[in-house]
Amino acid sequence: MSNTTPDERPLPLGALAQTESPEIVRAALGRFRRRVLLRGLVLLLAIGAAFVLYPRYFGEPKELAQEIRDARGVILLQKVDGSSVQATIARAARLSHDQVPGKERFGLHVIAITLKSSALDNQLVTLLRPSEKNGVLEVVAGEASFSGFNVWISAAVGTRVIDVPFAAVSRPDGAILDRPLTGTLHLDMQTLNIPDWIWR
Amino acid sequence: MDLEEIFRLHQKEIYVYFLRTTGNPQLAEDLGQETFVRACSGAILFRGDSSVRTWLFAIARRVMVDHIRRRGPKLSPLDESPPGRSEGPEQRIAIEQALRALPASSREALVLCDVLGFSPAEAAEVIGLTANAFRVRLHRARAHFREVYGDE
Numbered sequence: 001m002s003n004t005t006p007d008e009r010p011l012p013l014g015a016l017a018q019t020e021s022p023e024i025v026r027a028a029l030g031r032f033r034r035r036v037l038l039r040g041l042v043l044l045l046a047i048g049a050a051f052v053l054y055p056r057y058f059g060e061p062k063e064l065a066q067e068i069r070d071a072r073g074v075i076l077l078q079k080v081d082g083s084s085v086q087a088t089i090a091r092a093a094r095l096s097h098d099q100v101p102g103k104e105r106f107g108l109h110v111i112a113i114t115l116k117s118s119a120l121d122n123q124l125v126t127l128l129r130p131s132e133k134n135g136v137l138e139v140v141a142g143e144a145s146f147s148g149f150n151v152w153i154s155a156a157v158g159t160r161v162i163d164v165p166f167a168a169v170s171r172p173d174g175a176i177l178d179r180p181l182t183g184t185l186h187l188d189m190q191t192l193n194i195p196d197w198i199w200r
Numbered sequence: 201m202d203l204e205e206i207f208r209l210h211q212k213e214i215y216v217y218f219l220r221t222t223g224n225p226q227l228a229e230d231l232g233q234e235t236f237v238r239a240c241s242g243a244i245l246f247r248g249d250s251s252v253r254t255w256l257f258a259i260a261r262r263v264m265v266d267h268i269r270r271r272g273p274k275l276s277p278l279d280e281s282p283p284g285r286s287e288g289p290e291q292r293i294a295i296e297q298a299l300r301a302l303p304a305s306s307r308e309a310l311v312l313c314d315v316l317g318f319s320p321a322e323a324a325e326v327i328g329l330t331a332n333a334f335r336v337r338l339h340r341a342r343a344h345f346r347e348v349y350g351d352e
Binding site: 012013014024 | 204208212215225233234235241316339345
């Protein structure tokens with residue numbers, strides 16, 4: 001005789017387990033594969049979106065010089081003569097509009113030198129300033145060395161001509177000389193044979 | 201033995217677990233699938249501390265809990281349940297009705313131990329209770345069932 005109480009004995013419910021089972025496993029494996037695929041796609045899209053959007057919204061803006069160097073463009077080494085200044089257009093590039101949303105831009109790297117020997121004691125500077133009128137968006141001048149220096153210019157696409165005025169200043173205080181040596185570089189994109197896809 | 205074969209071994213009792221706790225064959229099938237989908241994802245983490253059966257039922261139980269959280273513990277009407285094979289339909293319906301009249305936790309304890317044949321220790325592991333706590337729950341569930349069903 002059993003000394004267990006009725007509530008300790010199993011109930012005779014085993015019959016409830018006798019039922020037909022539908023095919024679950026195959027459907028589950030299919031569902032698992034679809035889910036893995038979907039998650040993979042979502043992950044790929046998220047990574048792609050982050051890759052595209054992060055630099056636009058959170059990335060450090062590139063320096064113009066680096067931007068022109070990294071962007072798709074051409075090395076020109078075209079010489080341009082001004083009245084007392086000569087320059088070489090080292091590179092022209094179509095810039096990404098990530099840095100300035102909504103603005104289609106192109107960039108130029110200009111290496112300028114003075115032709116006047118008297119200017120050797122002075123420092124060459126550019127007087128070019130960004131404005132809507134001249135289509136110039138940004139001007140960055142590099143450190144001057146002797147009679148030459150680098151200038152990086154970005155301009156709105158469609159700007160065909162950029163006139164770049166220069167002046168020489170005395171080195172110690174940066175003041176423009178009483179009789180400053182000045183000159184203007186006339187940069188015509190068409191004459192310089194800069195490809196249309198860069199500046200148009 | 202690959203994962204699919206292991207799943208097939210337990211397919212029927214997983215389905216029965218959901219069928220007897222929800223009373224809805226469609227839902228039981230869906231929750232059963234979800235259990236195996238989660239088991240696929242979790243298989244790599246299975247360390248063999250418990251039996252595969254206990255592991256699968258622990259997953260099934262989480263699927264059930266998630267389902268109840270989303271939709272509430274509503275049972276489907278009795279006539280949606282498929283007919284059994286070994287008992288007369290009247291007795292079968294009376295048993296199912298008595299089972300449905302129980303609270304979800306009691307019903308689950310009975311399904312695990314008295315329908316599917318888990319030992320109280322195994323069922324406690326599935327549910328995440330101590331063996332003693334589960335025994336108390338099972339004891340009460342059986343008493344409650346007898347009260348409702350009018351057995352013995």
